Amino acid sequence: MTVFPPNKNTQPILIGRNPGPFQFLKGVIDELRVWNVARTQAEIEADMNRELIPQVVLSVVIDIKPGSFPNTIQLKSAGVVPVAILSSGMFDATTINPDTVRLAGASVKMVGKSGKSLAHAEDVNGDGLLDLMCDVLTEEILLEPGDSIAVLEASTSDGRKIRGEDSVKVIE
Numbered sequence: 001m002t003v004f005p006p007n008k009n010t011q012p013i014l015i016g017r018n019p020g021p022f023q024f025l026k027g028v029i030d031e032l033r034v035w036n037v038a039r040t041q042a043e044i045e046a047d048m049n050r051e052l053i054p055q056v057v058l059s060v061v062i063d064i065k066p067g068s069f070p071n072t073i074q075l076k077s078a079g080v081v082p083v084a085i086l087s088s089g090m091f092d093a094t095t096i097n098p099d100t101v102r103l104a105g106a107s108v109k110m111v112g113k114s115g116k117s118l119a120h121a122e123d124v125n126g127d128g129l130l131d132l133m134c135d136v137l138t139e140e141i142l143l144e145p146g147d148s149i150a151v152l153e154a155s156t157s158d159g160r161k162i163r164g165e166d167s168v169k170v171i172e
């Protein structure tokens with residue numbers, strides 16, 4: 001790719017066009033980026049080899065307090081809130097890294113000396129696909145009384161992002 005103009009000046013930046021006689025690039029320009037610092041060859045190469053489009057976040061179905069409704073969250077309780085992340089034909093919830101799970105900011109409770117996340121695979125909704133059951137710490141939940149939606153975000157072990165939400169009834 002030709003960088004033009006090569007020197008610092010007050011000329012407008014041209015992209016896909018020559019500064020002289022009107023001459024336009026015959027082609028397509030994609031993933032254009034402008035930096036306010038000079039970049040090294042290595043940095044440019046690293047970017048070229050990396051996925052630059054924003055990562056697609058996969059929407060998944062979650063069930064806070066499986067088998068129960070409304071999904072009451074009592075903020076001052078010291079316990080945990082169980083949440084199931086459901087698998088589908090498109091998505092295997094057991095590929096989620098439990099350490100990355102955040103339900104309204106709250107992480108999965110850790111147990112044991114090695115700090116293992118309190119999560120396990122279980123077919124919560126009886127569709128034959130194993131889902132991921134997690135117990136998140138109530139004290140970490142960033143919701144207020146009256147809030148009606150809780151969002152869960154997590155990543156799979158291969159780095160894909162997922163997001164799901166469920167209704168909640170938040171009380172003091």
Ligand SMILES: [Ca+2]
Nearest residue numbers: 064065066068
């Ligand atoms: Ca529920």
Ligand SMILES: [Ca+2]
Nearest residue numbers: 123125127129
């Ligand atoms: Ca299931």
